[in-house]
Amino acid sequence: MSDLHLCRVVRFHQLGGPAVLRLEHEEPQPPQPDEVQLRVEAIALNRADAMFRRGTYLEKPTFPARSGFEASGVITAVGVDIADFRIGDRVNVIPGASVARHGTAADWLTLPARHVIHRPFGLDALQAAAFWMSFVTAYGALVEHCRLSAGQ
Numbered sequence: 001m002s003d004l005h006l007c008r009v010v011r012f013h014q015l016g017g018p019a020v021l022r023l024e025h026e027e028p029q030p031p032q033p034d035e036v037q038l039r040v041e042a043i044a045l046n047r048a049d050a051m052f053r054r055g056t057y058l059e060k061p062t063f064p065a066r067s068g069f070e071a072s073g074v075i076t077a078v079g080v081d082i083a084d085f086r087i088g089d090r091v092n093v094i095p096g097a098s099v100a101r102h103g104t105a106a107d108w109l110t111l112p113a114r115h116v117i118h119r120p121f122g123l124d125a126l127q128a129a130a131f132w133m134s135f136v137t138a139y140g141a142l143v144e145h146c147r148l149s150a151g152q
Contacts, residue, residue, distance in 0.1 A: 009105070034081050038116070047137070073091060092117050092120070
């Protein structure tokens with residue numbers, strides 16, 4: 001981590017529209033035994049980000065809250081218990097981690113390795129960043145809300 005200093009992080013300290021977002025700086029945290037650290041290459045913005053910021057999402061923010069559900073990046077450090085990832089691996093952050101704590105709108109990100117997967121083959125950083133939430137959104141609308149089942 002000697003080449004890391006302060007990184008940019010998008011946070012908000014109150015509910016509201018885009019005007020509540022603030023660009024802040026913090027020292028990247030080294031990974032815990034079950035975590036990975038990555039340099040973020042791209043993030044995705046979607047409806048869930050706006051809902052979280054307004055306090056209407058499943059997870060409610062605790063302030064100050066970070067922003068961002070999805071990202072792609074390159075692993076820069078791994079915790080001692082991590083065997084599936086190596087420094088230099090290109091990865092995706094998949095929805096599921098606490099966005100208030102592990103929001104992806106940042107230069108660097110440290111989060112539990114269970115919320116990271118290897119980047120799908122053939123996708124660049126921009127494509128990979130926006131890949132997962134679109135499927136979760138469609139699944140929620142079709143299966144959970146409309147009760148669509150196999151064969152329909």
